[in-house]
Amino acid sequence: MEAVKIFCPATIANVSCGFDVLGLCLDSVGDEMVVRKSDTPGVRITKIDGADLPMETDKNVSGVAAVAMLEALKSNQGFEIEIYKKIKAGSGIGSSAASSAGAVFGINELLGKPFTPAELVQFAMQGEALASGTAHADNVAPALVGGCTLVRSYTPLDVVGIPVPSELYATVVHPQIEVKTADSRAVLKKNLTLSKAIQQWGNVGGFVSGMFLNDYELIARSLEDVIVEPVRSVLIPLFKDVKAAAASAGALGSGISGSGPSIFALSKGAETATKVAEAMTKVYHNSGIAIEVHVSKINPDGCKLL
Amino acid sequence: MEAVKIFCPATIANVSCGFDVLGLCLDSVGDEMVVRKSDTPGVRITKIDGADLPMETDKNVSGVAAVAMLEALKSNQGFEIEIYKKIKAGSGIGSSAASSAGAVFGINELLGKPFTPAELVQFAMQGEALASGTAHADNVAPALVGGCTLVRSYTPLDVVGIPVPSELYATVVHPQIEVKTADSRAVLKKNLTLSKAIQQWGNVGGFVSGMFLNDYELIARSLEDVIVEPVRSVLIPLFKDVKAAAASAGALGSGISGSGPSIFALSKGAETATKVAEAMTKVYHNSGIAIEVHVSKINPDGCKLL
CATH class of the missing domain: 3.30.230.10 (Ribosomal Protein S5; domain 2)
Incomplete structure (x- = not known):
């Protein structure tokens, strides 16, 4: 080759x-x-x-x-x-x-x-x-x-x-403002309270368990970020509204994708993920912010030959 | 009834x-x-x-x-x-x-x-x-x-x-000094660094994955506490020596049980757990500290009727 x-x-x-x-x-x-x-x-x-x-x-x-x-x-x-x-x-x-x-x-x-x-x-x-x-x-x-x-x-x-439950889909909405990874890391606090850390590692354990158990409800309950999202989300316009829209449309949960500004939601099934995409998109109507939207199954393979 | x-x-x-x-x-x-x-x-x-x-x-x-x-x-x-x-x-x-x-x-x-x-x-x-x-x-x-x-x-x-892998055994050594739960919690620091918290929730995810995957090596690598053990272990006499003895005898890992002073180790198989018990016990010989030792399979039932 x-x-x-x-x-x-x-x-x-x-x-x-x-x-x-x-x-x-x-x-x-x-x-x-x-x-x-x-x-x-x-x-x-x-x-x-x-x-x-x-x-x-x-x-x-x-x-x-x-x-x-x-x-x-x-x-x-x-x-x-x-x-x-x-x-x-x-x-x-x-x-x-x-x-x-x-x-x-x-x-x-x-x-x-x-x-x-x-x-x-x-x-x-x-x-x-x-x-x-x-x-x-x-x-x-x-x-x-x-x-x-x-x-x-x-x-x-x-x-x-x-392992990934077979019906797990992601919706990603990218509001096209630039947030550099380095800037997004700069807003992070270097210290946190033990009580918040405990909440977070409880959720990591819950999320991992939910993935192994195919338990979408447990995944949903575990999709919570009490540490980074509260400080980073202020960099993303309409973040709270998008999150609320995703929840109303049936998403398991949503949050900041990586260092943002994209917002992801996870859903059970392609149909819900598409509804969630519509709901999240609607929030940016008339906002003057251009957005890009993706609905995707979780890819089991990673990089692959074409 | x-x-x-x-x-x-x-x-x-x-x-x-x-x-x-x-x-x-x-x-x-x-x-x-x-x-x-x-x-x-x-x-x-x-x-x-x-x-x-x-x-x-x-x-x-x-x-x-x-x-x-x-x-x-x-x-x-x-x-x-x-x-x-x-x-x-x-x-x-x-x-x-x-x-x-x-x-x-x-x-x-x-x-x-x-x-x-x-x-x-x-x-x-x-x-x-x-x-x-x-x-x-x-x-x-x-x-x-x-x-x-x-x-x-x-x-x-x-x-x-x-879920618990079928060959997972615990060894517990109780050095009979009293450490009250309230005192043991008092030594904890209320704040921690984000980098240590990340290590900890990586290990929580690894431990949970190891339990689901029956991957004893992953469980072993995840049995690490970078936050609480460093401050609490000073309350437990000979802690480091006991930990080293458990590792040498083949334990997957060891640490403080709850708020201490008991030290637990996890092992694959009853035979290793028993060897680990002997090695941990030996550390307290001639120390003047009375100890109690338990070797136990993980109990799948919890409380039960006798």
């Missing part, structure tokens, strides 16, 4: 209760990427379509992730990367993660899979470090492993795949 | 990563209790064997729990309670919880089970409030529901049963 064409999925990080640890992989929205072997050593970004992003390898998240992987392999094989961006940068659904994940997934395929998807996370994280200043894994883990992932630990990296 | 004799199990609260939310039910150690209908309305403690505890209903945890339950039922039925204490008070394996849970379990049986085990937790918690000043549920939930329990939320109370 000399070249692969790849679907690089968008992802929902945090999933309300699981700040920095939980993530979900989407199916109906993602980038495409071509990764090609080259006779010249090194990694080159040869084309970027759909976004104004740096072509220099060391300034592009996919370049940084690819180089990290090749260094670990001590490989001199050269690669060229073409990126067809469909996920908007700064949307909060893992735009940079899709590029980081796609690059290492593609190279892994072309080199005969020296790494498992979970092992690729460590390299894709280096792209995230370039994008946001922090090597977080809660987008690249679901983008690579698929489904729902838990980053149990960062040191050492320990990614756990969580 | 006019009277029931009950086994009221000891329990391990917190389970390292899940402060105030996780609990495990033990099988080989617990109190016994007789609950009997009486023609005189009200709840009376008629006998306490094996411990010097108050006989007054409003000062005894089982009395308080029983009264809370009868008030909710608006019942005038009278009850007499005999308590045969085997779990030492202040040991950190749910001595007060066993009495609170046993009382409401017994009354529930005699009244034709108006409540599910999970519903009984709210009443047993009132006994815990008397014992420690806080109505925590992480001992009474496993004592009533059995197995492993997650208290997802306190307001409203939401108790989730987590």
